Amino acid sequence: xxxxxxxxxxxxxxxxxxxxxxxxxxxxxxxxxxxxxxxxxxxxxxxxxxxxxxxxxxxxxxxxxxxxxxxxxxxxxxxxxxxxxxxxxxxxxxxxxxxxxxxxxxxxxxxxxxxxxxxxxxxxxxxxxxxxxxxxxxxxxxxxxxxxxxxxxxxxxxxxxxxxxxxxxxxxxxxxxxxxxxxxxxxxxxxxxxxxxxxxxxxxxxxxxxxxxxxxxxxxxxxxxxxxxxxxxxxxxxxxxxxxxxxxxxxxxxxxxxxxxxxxxxxxxxxxxxxxxxxxxxxxxxxxxxxxxxxxxxxxxxxxxxxxxxxxxxxxxxxxx
Numbered sequence: 001x002x003x004x005x006x007x008x009x010x011x012x013x014x015x016x017x018x019x020x021x022x023x024x025x026x027x028x029x030x031x032x033x034x035x036x037x038x039x040x041x042x043x044x045x046x047x048x049x050x051x052x053x054x055x056x057x058x059x060x061x062x063x064x065x066x067x068x069x070x071x072x073x074x075x076x077x078x079x080x081x082x083x084x085x086x087x088x089x090x091x092x093x094x095x096x097x098x099x100x101x102x103x104x105x106x107x108x109x110x111x112x113x114x115x116x117x118x119x120x121x122x123x124x125x126x127x128x129x130x131x132x133x134x135x136x137x138x139x140x141x142x143x144x145x146x147x148x149x150x151x152x153x154x155x156x157x158x159x160x161x162x163x164x165x166x167x168x169x170x171x172x173x174x175x176x177x178x179x180x181x182x183x184x185x186x187x188x189x190x191x192x193x194x195x196x197x198x199x200x201x202x203x204x205x206x207x208x209x210x211x212x213x214x215x216x217x218x219x220x221x222x223x224x225x226x227x228x229x230x231x232x233x234x235x236x237x238x239x240x241x242x243x244x245x246x247x248x249x250x251x252x253x254x255x256x257x258x259x260x261x262x263x264x265x266x267x268x269x270x271x272x273x274x275x276x277x278x279x280x281x282x283x284x285x286x287x288x289x290x291x292x293x294x295x296x297x298x299x300x301x302x303x304x305x306x307x308x309x310x311x312x313x314x315x316x317x318x319x320x321x
Contacts, residue, residue, distance in 0.1 A: 012053035013138035013146045019050075020151060020226070023158040024174045024303065032163045041079060043164065044071045047155055054138040054148045063134035070133045071156060074100040075164075082165045094243060097160070102235065104133040105153045109268045112277060144219070146227070154231050161239055170238035171301035183298045184307035191291035191312060195284060203273060204280045205320040212318065220314055229309035230302065236262045236289065237296040237305050251297055259289030288312055 022028030036043045051067055052059060059067075074097040081093035103110050133153065137145040161167040199205035212220065236258055245254025263286030267277045274280045288309070296305040 007139075008053045008056045009138050010140070012050045012148060013140040015053065016050040016138065016146060016148060016151050016155070017140065019155055020158075021174075023155070023162055024172050029163060032159065036159075036164050041075050041164075044075050044156065044159065047071055047152055047159070050138070050148050051134075051136055051152060054136045060134075066134060067152075070100075070104055070153075074098075074156065074160060078160055078165050098235070098239060101153050101157050105150055106265070106268075109265060112268045113264075116277065144223075150227075150231065154234060157234055157239060167239065167242060169242055169300050170234070171296065171299065171303065172234060172238060173301055173303055176301065176303055176307075180299045180301060180304040181307065183295050184304050184311070187291040187295035187305070187308040188311050190294070191288055191308075195287050198287070199284055199320070202280050202283070204271065204284055205316075207319070208321040209319045210321055220317065221310065224313050225306060225310040228313060229306040232262075233292065233296070233302040233306040233309055236265075237293055238302040241293050241296065255290065255293040255297060259286050259293055262286065262289035262292075 022032065032043075035046070045068075048064075048067060048071070055063075077093045077097035077100060081091055081097070133149045136148040138148050140146050158172060162170055162172060196205065240261060241254045241258035243254075244257050245251045247254070263282040263284075266281045266285040267279075269278055269281050270276050271278060271281060291312075292305045292309050295308050296302060299305070
């Protein structure tokens with residue numbers, strides 16, 4: 001559907017990307033903070049706009065209801081867990097808020113975990129009817145589509161933990177210096193020293209370089225950074241590791257626990273020679289999580305740890321396929 005010369009589905013992609021970038025700038029956060037102060041918890045309703053545009057203002061009633069519940073549940077959890085306007089140390093309701101944002105995006109992971117804990121439990125058919133986030137894509141440019149459902153989850157996390165109930169130290173910022181880049185590369189080198197020999201020993205890595213063309217390489221770098229690395233760094237380092245470090249008041253404890261959680265989050269990822277549940281991937285991702293978490297601790301910027309994350313994924317995809 002178009003209004004005038006504007007394609008609504010394409011508009012959804014650009015609006016989502018604009019909102020995504022706005023959280024990384026002080027002027028953007030100031031505008032969002034004013035909206036939050038004026039509208040309160042109802043501000044999260046604005047995150048429905050990209051979804052509505054992506055489906056060309058014709059949402060299915062059940063999908064619209066699921067989207068509303070998805071936005072409301074973590075917002076309510078944080079409302080109940082927060083004193084004043086500050087997020088308290090890690091607690092059950094904050095954990096529930098994080099799970100309420102994460103689970104609908106990776107329902108297959110959580111179903112796998114439940115099945116491992118309770119063998120034979122068939123929750124897929126039950127939970128599929130309550131899946132809270134309809135999968136919707138929006139065309140940014142010809143051949144480039146954005147996953148609106150995934151980015152809505154990221155925007156919700158950014159809004160709740162950066163604006164609505166600010167959590168200090170997330171580090172979602174475009175202000176990166178040469179020192180940040182140096183720390184990102186140091187994290188990459190540290191992971192390579194341990195990860196490469198271990199990956200070869202487990203048979204998880206094999207040297208098989210496939211150099212893509214320039215345009216594909218640019219797409220891998222930009223897309224891998226914005227849509228994969230930065231998304232995961234916001235959740236695992238900016239929120240989870242950040243909160244876990246406050247709970248026992250130990251950055252190292254937060255680093256190790258968050259890295260293990262990050263590793264387990266890859267349990268449902270199948271790779272050549274390794275079926276699900278993929279314990280080899282868990283080991284490698286846990287080690288990578290330690291590197292990413294160290295970079296975040298050094299810089300206090302998820303945008304810096306995301307550089308390490310993107311480079312690890314890029315090298316794996318082009319050299320150790």
